[in-house]
Amino acid sequence: MGVSAVVRLGVRSATSEASVNSITLFVVLLCLCILIGHLLEKNRWMTESVTALLIGLCTGIVILLNTKGKSSHILVFNEDLFFIYLLPPIIFNAGFQVKKKRFFQNFMTITLLGAVGSLVSFVIISLGSMQLFKKLDIGFLEMGDYLALGAIFSATDSVCTLQVLDQDETPLLYSLVFGEGVVNDATSVALFNAIQKFDLSHINSTIAMEFSGSFLVLLFTSMVLGVAVGLLSAYIIKKLYLGRHSTDREVALMILMAYLSYMVAELFDLSGILTVFFCGLVMSHYTWHNVTESSRVTTKHAFATFSLVSEIFIFLYVGMDALDIEKWKFVKESPGTSVGVSSILLGLVLVGRAAFVFPLCFLSNLTRRSQADKIGFKQQVTVWWAGLMRGAVSVALAYNWFTMSGHTQQRGNAVMITSTITVVLFTNVVCGLLTKPLVRFLLPQQKQFDSIMMSSESEMSLAMPLLLANGEDSKSNMSSDNMPRPSSLRMFLTTPTRSVHYYWRKFDDSYMRPVFGGRGFVPYAPGSPNENMHQSLLGEQIIVE
């Protein structure tokens, strides 16, 4: 170890220079994407992710031309970078910013779509590729390879989904598609890990049962871990009241504990994605309300910023990496095969998603009483379409599987990786460009209707601070509980049902909040008069979502 350190430090100037170069390039490109994203904000078609993908592709081409076709990418796609540094902030922020009420009101549907849906999609893509690939000459693929393909292409890109659907314009769809995406990602990664570990060459019912059992345990444990870390952070910050001395310690502790939840999950081979998502949910429900006002503003925007930068980085990265020459050499030899594989996979993704979205939405509608609350056909089409995108998770898993050192099937592997990239690029660009117009075409009333809902909600939130300021926070909360926030105006007018959510709120108010804080818990203001004034001026403004 000492020797390796000596060697590594000796060549520092070379490696360091390379990393300085590529970091500078990436930072410049990130700035560019943010500026272009800002200028295109009102554009109907382009999203930030497509912009980043295209900028990444262009940069890849420029580098390719400059290095005379030697290497298109400055950074080789690095799974660690993706799974350890880029993904956690995105998923955490999603949990942190998600509208919790809506998420939990649709919890069953989301879980159905996410967990059962990815299993259906996994089975269809695995079996489909097994049947259809036989006719193509792509070398020998093992059983495990087909299963891996199923897992790889079952992972919806929840990041892209965030970009094309708007939480304010289509709140129900957003929470469905996005919530599904998170559970789906977790499911796919968990499936993938399970495939790597289990010997699946001869499946029988015992192994299948064992597999599903350990899978469910994994999902449950991951959730519990996320909730536990979130509650621990709330408890520590409430008890020690860090903001007394320094706002920065609170912010640092929140960031570190959020990250810790992910890393601990990874350490114990759980699903870090699911853990960090639930940690985000709990932190926004409890911890966030226990910190000082400045910390609230800071964490809210800092998490969103981390997430934004990570997203753009991922798309830049995928775009730049797409042009890696080595992989495309094999494609050149037999372009027909590659096109065939890509088309088959794309078709299977379309069919696989249709095969669970429509039946599961039908099932979910059976449990919904009022007509207005049901998920309409046009909405189902939107859910199906918006979840078609495959993204960085698929790329990362494909790299992981098809570049294993033990593998010798160089040609087949290269074809699989290029096909994955093709599918990712195609779904991102096509779905990315068409989803916004599609949503506006399919759900024009929805949008208007929701904007009315929104404005009435924002009026409520403007009225809330006054109530809260009078110290009646718990009462006003309770009264808004008794009338559960309507997911549609008609439902609100007919039957205000007592949902699971209602009982949860009662439990929360009686047992959880006294221990872990949460909305309504107001920490003492730190010493300085300045801070004091700031605090009282800003008041409870931001507490209300």
Place this chain on the structure above:
Amino acid sequence: MGVSAVVRLGVRSATSEASVNSITLFVVLLCLCILIGHLLEKNRWMTESVTALLIGLCTGIVILLNTKGKSSHILVFNEDLFFIYLLPPIIFNAGFQVKKKRFFQNFMTITLLGAVGSLVSFVIISLGSMQLFKKLDIGFLEMGDYLALGAIFSATDSVCTLQVLDQDETPLLYSLVFGEGVVNDATSVALFNAIQKFDLSHINSTIAMEFSGSFLVLLFTSMVLGVAVGLLSAYIIKKLYLGRHSTDREVALMILMAYLSYMVAELFDLSGILTVFFCGLVMSHYTWHNVTESSRVTTKHAFATFSLVSEIFIFLYVGMDALDIEKWKFVKESPGTSVGVSSILLGLVLVGRAAFVFPLCFLSNLTRRSQADKIGFKQQVTVWWAGLMRGAVSVALAYNWFTMSGHTQQRGNAVMITSTITVVLFTNVVCGLLTKPLVRFLLPQQKQFDSIMMSSESEMSLAMPLLLANGEDSKSNMSSDNMPRPSSLRMFLTTPTRSVHYYWRKFDDSYMRPVFGGRGFVPYAPGSPNENMHQSLLGEQIIVE
């Protein structure tokens, strides 16, 4: 490249697992340090850095015992990690949060102490070690090695300094010692780089002239680059007004451009430390005032948080790395030599610092007219003492020099590295523990006096928003210019002199602010009524430092 990627990804599970382990450990330790730092906040002796150092040492010992003496550190000290990721946020935040008026009022003294001071210290330590090491049996050291030692031990640890002095309690000393520390770090690193590049085995006057010339050009170019990037960010954010659509883009752009300034400086072999420091100064003067209220709160606290976490990380790291077994083997063979080298270096550090602090403060006092404005002897002692600490910069430079692959003098190198670590640990623990009590012992009135100053200032800053709210921002600014803020009460009562600062303010108001924004520039509030209200409620609260 393709092949290496295949190999690297193939062994992913092993490397990835190791990094997950060590990241988890570090995150846990960071949380621990933050909590302990919070609990020890009011403690007279301990600072966060000493805590982190001790926790790092303890963890090192625990790992050492667990791995049965094989390896004490989980992460080998990695210069890239330090110089590319950890140092920039600390120095940027220092520039961002420093009290600009006080910094510029003492600009000459700071530059004198920082640039000339480190040169004096460098010469003394180089010559001293050259003379004194002859008597010790530590193998053959070349001319370059002695010069490198001079540069390594001239780098004051500005991070530690931040911890022991309080900007509010002793503002003059803080700005002197800290400002000096930044210039000093930059000077040392620049010197070090120059030593690596120039052939210094036979120095003559031409080479010396060339050396100093390129050195001054380097300092100047670095500053200009930092200012340019800062102004560019201000201009972009003012022109495009990113906050219109999303606060997060503003925050992201500020973070990215700050980092960009550092990376570009490194790319062109300039002093990234100096560049990012000046970028921070400019950003807090212009850019910060051009963004929305939420972005202001977020950036202020997010930068401070990054800085805090990086600082703690560095100390943990140095602490854990200190117990690397390989290096101490040589020490075991001849403990006397090691103790001798460490003591000599420590003595030279003490003498080298004394040799420039007292004369330069004397020079600086000659230019100060009023008695109260002069730097008293007790204050000089504090400046001398507070800058004795050597930290991560020294360790990083020592690793860089004494573990070069070309070097064969294993034994001498090991002794140099262990001695560096010894000096760093000793100065940190001893100075870290004694500085707070020393400041209170030497400057008891100073503290009281400054706290009076502070309270009157904070009253002023509370009155300011009212003036600003009446739209008289430029007038009120001008009037406060005509009475330059006194650095002492007596000076204020005698002669309100027109300083460089006064002319700068006039220039700033007439030419810079119309283009780059800055205090008084109020961006339009983004669309939502919520945001609007928030903005108007919080008003200009935070604009005033």
